[in-house]
Amino acid sequence: MYHYITKSIRRLKSRSILVILVNCVLAVLLNLYFGLIDSYRTQLTDLAANTPIRCTITNPDGTREVGIAVKSDILRDLQAAQQIKELDCSTQLKAGFGEFEIARWEENLNLDVSVVNRIDSSALPDHIRVNYQEGWDESLFAGSEKVCLLKKSDMEEQGFSYGDEIPFTVYHYVYIDERRDVDILELGYMNLKVVGQIDDSDSVESHEYPDMLVPFQTIWDAFDERGVDFTAEAVSFYVRDPLALNAFKAEMEQIGGNGLLEVYKGEGARFSYKGSALYVQDGIFITMAGRLKTALRILTAFLIPMGILVFIIGYVISHLLVNGRVKEFALFRSLGVKQSGAVWVFWSEQLVLVLAGNVLGCLTALLIGQVGLQDILTVCGAAFGGYMLGTTVALLWLAGNRPLELLASE
Amino acid sequence: MSRIIEAEKVSYIYQTKYQKTKALSEVSCSFERGKVYAITGKSGSGKSTFLSLLAGLDVPTEGTLYVDGEDMKEMDRDAYRMNRASVIYQAFHLFPLLTVQENVMFPMELQHVPQKEAEARAKEHLAKVGLPDTLYKKMPNMISGGEQQRVAIARAMAAGGEILLADEPTGNLDSQNERVIVDLLCKLAHEENYAVIIVTHNEAVAAAADVVYGMWDGTLTVVRE
Numbered sequence: 001m002y003h004y005i006t007k008s009i010r011r012l013k014s015r016s017i018l019v020i021l022v023n024c025v026l027a028v029l030l031n032l033y034f035g036l037i038d039s040y041r042t043q044l045t046d047l048a049a050n051t052p053i054r055c056t057i058t059n060p061d062g063t064r065e066v067g068i069a070v071k072s073d074i075l076r077d078l079q080a081a082q083q084i085k086e087l088d089c090s091t092q093l094k095a096g097f098g099e100f101e102i103a104r105w106e107e108n109l110n111l112d113v114s115v116v117n118r119i120d121s122s123a124l125p126d127h128i129r130v131n132y133q134e135g136w137d138e139s140l141f142a143g144s145e146k147v148c149l150l151k152k153s154d155m156e157e158q159g160f161s162y163g164d165e166i167p168f169t170v171y172h173y174v175y176i177d178e179r180r181d182v183d184i185l186e187l188g189y190m191n192l193k194v195v196g197q198i199d200d201s202d203s204v205e206s207h208e209y210p211d212m213l214v215p216f217q218t219i220w221d222a223f224d225e226r227g228v229d230f231t232a233e234a235v236s237f238y239v240r241d242p243l244a245l246n247a248f249k250a251e252m253e254q255i256g257g258n259g260l261l262e263v264y265k266g267e268g269a270r271f272s273y274k275g276s277a278l279y280v281q282d283g284i285f286i287t288m289a290g291r292l293k294t295a296l297r298i299l300t301a302f303l304i305p306m307g308i309l310v311f312i313i314g315y316v317i318s319h320l321l322v323n324g325r326v327k328e329f330a331l332f333r334s335l336g337v338k339q340s341g342a343v344w345v346f347w348s349e350q351l352v353l354v355l356a357g358n359v360l361g362c363l364t365a366l367l368i369g370q371v372g373l374q375d376i377l378t379v380c381g382a383a384f385g386g387y388m389l390g391t392t393v394a395l396l397w398l399a400g401n402r403p404l405e406l407l408a409s410e
Numbered sequence: 411m412s413r414i415i416e417a418e419k420v421s422y423i424y425q426t427k428y429q430k431t432k433a434l435s436e437v438s439c440s441f442e443r444g445k446v447y448a449i450t451g452k453s454g455s456g457k458s459t460f461l462s463l464l465a466g467l468d469v470p471t472e473g474t475l476y477v478d479g480e481d482m483k484e485m486d487r488d489a490y491r492m493n494r495a496s497v498i499y500q501a502f503h504l505f506p507l508l509t510v511q512e513n514v515m516f517p518m519e520l521q522h523v524p525q526k527e528a529e530a531r532a533k534e535h536l537a538k539v540g541l542p543d544t545l546y547k548k549m550p551n552m553i554s555g556g557e558q559q560r561v562a563i564a565r566a567m568a569a570g571g572e573i574l575l576a577d578e579p580t581g582n583l584d585s586q587n588e589r590v591i592v593d594l595l596c597k598l599a600h601e602e603n604y605a606v607i608i609v610t611h612n613e614a615v616a617a618a619a620d621v622v623y624g625m626w627d628g629t630l631t632v633v634r635e
Contacts, residue, residue: 003519004508011507331503334467335517335569336492404462407503 001341005349015321019353020360022317023387026310027361027380028368033299033306034379035365040296044243047289053239053282055084057275060261066123067182069175069231070275072220074256081255083248084237089216090116090123091233094171097158099189109171110211111154117141117216123234125208129199133162136195144217149196151211165191170222173233175273188226192218235275242285252278307386314390318350322398329398330406343395350391358384414573414605415441415464420473421628422459433459435628436473443572446599446606448616450633451625457609458577460625464607465497465575466490492520496566500578502558504550510561511536511546517569528568535564539594556587563594567602574598576608580615592618 009016056065057074070089078087093115096108116123119130119138130149132138140147150160160166168190174183198213200206216232223230239248253259260278322329325346332342358380365376422434433456441447441464451457462468463475466487475482477490491497496517504513511532518528536546539560545553550561559579566574576595580588592615599606599620608615616622622633 001519004505004516007512008507327503328505328507331505333488334465334491334497334503335520336488336490337520338488402462402468404458404465404467407499407501 001345004345005352008349009352016353019317019321019350020357022313023354023357023383024360024364026313026387027358027383028364030306030310030379030383031361031365031376033302034375037296037299038375040292040299044289044292044296047285047292048242051242051285051288053242053245053280053285055237055239055281056279057235057260058277058279059274060270060272060277062277062279063271064273065236065279066234067175067273068233068275069273070233070235071256072230074260074275075220075230075232075235077255078235078237081251083240083244083251085240086118087235087237088116088118088121088123089232089235090114090121091216091219091231092123092173093187093214093219094173094184095168095212098167099169102186105171108169111168112210113170113212113214114210115214115216115219119213122236124210124213128209130196130213131199132196133194140195141213141215142217143215144221145195145215146190146192146218147195147215148192149198149213150194151200151206151209152197153200153206154211155194155197160194162194162196165193167191170219172223172228175231177272177274180271187222187228190222232275239280239282242282242289245282245286307382310383310386311390311393314354314387315394316390318391318394319397321350322346322394326398326401326406330401330403333403334407339399343399346395346398347388347391351388354384354387354391413440413442414478416476416479417460417463418474418476420460420463420470420475422456422463422468423471424459433628434463434470437628437630438473439623439630439632441573441605441607443605444599444603445620446596446618447608448619448622449607449609449625449630450611450613450616450622452611455625456628457625460630461497461575461577461607461609464573465495492517492569494571495573495575496569496571497575497577498559498562498566498579499576500581502550502555502562502582504558504561504565506550509547509549510541510553513550513561514564514568517565521570532564532568535567536561538567539564540590554587555582556584556590559583559587559591560594563591563598567598572604574604574606576606576610578610578612579608580610580612585614588612588614 057068057070058065059068075089078084093113094109095111095113096105097111098108100108114123118141136147148166155161170187170190171184172187174185176183192214198209200209220230239245241248256276261276329342329346332345333339361383362376362380366373417437417439420434420437421432424431424433437460449457449460463470466482466485469483477485477494482490505516508516511529514532514535515528518531523531533543533546536543541557541560541564545557550558553561574595579595580591583591595606595608596618598604608619610616621635624631624633
C-alpha cells in the first residue's frame with residue numbers, strides 16, 4: 001500500500017502539486033489572518049501602555065481638583081487598591097522655624113510646606129531641582145521618616161547643613177464648606193532632619209518652589225499622633241490596566257466605604273470642599289480602544305466561518321479529486337482490501353500532500369510575516385486539521401457506495 | 411470435480427428510499443472446480459447482481475451462498491476476494507497509475523509476498539496470458555483492450571485463487587481478442603482447476619462454456635449441462 005501511495009503521488013503530479021499549493025496558500029492566508037488579529041491585539045495592549053488613564057479626586061461638582069479635603073479612609077483604601085498605580089497624594093502646610101506663639105505668627109509663619117509622597121507629584125513644579133544628602137534619595141517621599149528638604153537659600157541664610165535636626169512649628173489648613181472658607185490651625189511643634197535641599201539658585205523659576213518638602217506619611221503620622229483628622233489636598237493616580245476598566249470602576253465603588261462618586265466636570269452639585277468624587281480621563285483611550293476593539297470583534301467573528309471555509313475547501317477539493325478515482329477505490333474493494341484499508345490509502349495520500357503544503361505555507365509565513373513560529377505552527381495545525389476533516393468526510397461518502405456500482409459507473 | 415460454490419434459494423432485493431426491486435428470486439445452483447460456467451440473459455435480468463453476490467461484494471437478502479460448505483454471510487468476504495475469488499470486468503479495470511507488471515503484482519503485495527518473488531511470479535503470469543515482455547513497463551492506457559483484459563486475467567491468476575468471476579469479459583473486444591480471452595479462461599478451468607463463471611450475453615462465449623445457465627427476470631434455469 002505504501003508503494004501505491006508514493007506512486008500515486010508521483011504519477012499524478014499536477015493533482016499533487018495542486019493540493020500542495022492549495023494548502024500552502026491556505027496556510028499563508030490563515031497566518032496573515034491570525035497575524036492581523038495578533039497585530040490588533042498588540043496595538044490594543046500598546047495603547048493601554050501608551051495612553052495612561054489619569055484619575056483625579058475632585059469635589060462633588062468636579063470644580064476643584066486641588067485645595068480639597070480628601071479624608072484619610074479614602075487615602076488608606078487607595079493605598080491598598082489593586083487597580084491603580086502611581087498614587088500621587090499631597091497636601092500643603094504652613095510652618096515657621098523654631099517655636100513661637102500664635103500671636104507672633106505673622107513674622108514667623110513664613111514657610112510654604114509641600115507634603116508629597118513622590119518627587120514627581122503634580123503638586124510640585126515640573127522643573128523643580130533637588131539634591132539629597134549622601135545615603136538619601138527620592139524614595140524618602142514614600143516613607144515616614146521625620147526628614148525634610150529645605151530651600152538652598154534658606155539653608156545658607158539660617159546656616160543649616162545636611163543632618164541638622166531643625167525645630168518647626170506647623171500649621172494646617174481646614175476647609176469649611178458652610179463658610180466656603182479656609183481656616184488655618186496649629187498642628188504643633190516638630191523636629192525634622194534636613195536630608196536634602198531644593199535648588200533655588202535659578203531666581204526666575206524658583207519663585208514657584210515651596211520652601212520645604214516633607215514626606216506625606218510623616219505628616220499623616222504627626223496628625224494621627226496629635227489626634228487631628230488628616231486630609232490630603234490633592235490626589236491623583238493612574239488606572240493600572242486600562243483594558244480592565246470595569247474591574248477598576250468596581251474597586252472605586254468600594255473606596256472609602258461609600259465609594260467615589262464618578263463626576264463629569266461641569267455637572268451641577270452643591271458646592272463642597274470634600275474630595276469625594278472621581279474624575280476619570282478615559283475619553284481618548286475609550287475612543288481609540290473602541291475602534292481597535294470593533295476591528296478585532298469583526299475579525300474574530302470570522303473565526304468560525306474561516307474554520308468552516310477550510311473544512312469546505314478540504315471537502316470540495318478532496319471530493320473532486322476522489323470523484324475522479326472512484327473506480328480505483330472500488331477496485332481496491334474488489335481485490336479484497338477492507339473498506340477501512342481502501343479509505344486509509346486515499347486518506348494517507350492526502351495527508352502527505354496536505355502536510356507538505358502546510359510545511360511550505362509555514363515556511364512562507366515565516367519569511368513574510370512577523371508572526372512567531374509557535375503561532376504559525378498553531379495556525380498551520382488548525383488549517384491542516386480543518387482540511388483533513390473535509391477530506392475524511394469526502395472519503396467516508398465514497399466508502400458508502402457499493403463497489404460494483406462504482407465500477408459499473410462510466 | 412468438487413463443488414465449490416452452492417446457491418440455495420438466493421434472492422436479492424435492491425432497496426432505495428422510494429422503491430424495492432427484486433433482482434434475484436430464489437436462485438439455486440452450484441459451481442464446480444475445473445469447469446467453465448456461462449450465465450446468459452438480457453440486460454437487467456440479474457446476471458451482474460448474482461455475480462456480485464458470488465464475489466462477496468454483497469450478501470443475499472434471502473437464501474444462502476455456500477463456499478466449500480461455509481455460509482458466505484459468516485465468512486470474511488474481503489479475505490475471500492483477496493485469496494480465493496477474483497473478478498474481471500468488461501471495462502478491464504486496471505489501476506491506471508500502475509504499470510502492467512505492477513498491476514499484476516498488486517494482489518501479491520496485498521498478500522505480503524516479497525517484492526522479488528512477486529515480480530517473478532507476475533512475469534510468469536503475464537507470459538502465460540501471452541503478453542510480450544515489452545509491454546510489462548507500460549501504463550494500461552498505452553496497450554490495447556485485448557491486452558488489458560489479458561493483464562486483468564494475469565492479475566486474477568496472481569491472486570492465486572480458485573474462483574474466477576468474469577463480468578462480460580469480451581464485451582469491449584473484437585472477435586479475435588474475444589477468442590483469445592475465452593481460450594484463456596477455458597484453459598484456466600481445465601488445466602488449472604479454476605471454477606470460471608462468466609456472465610455474458612455473447613453466444614460464442616456461452617458456446618465455449620461447459621455449463622450454461624439462463625437468467626430471466628431474476629430466476630435461473632439450466633440451458634445446457
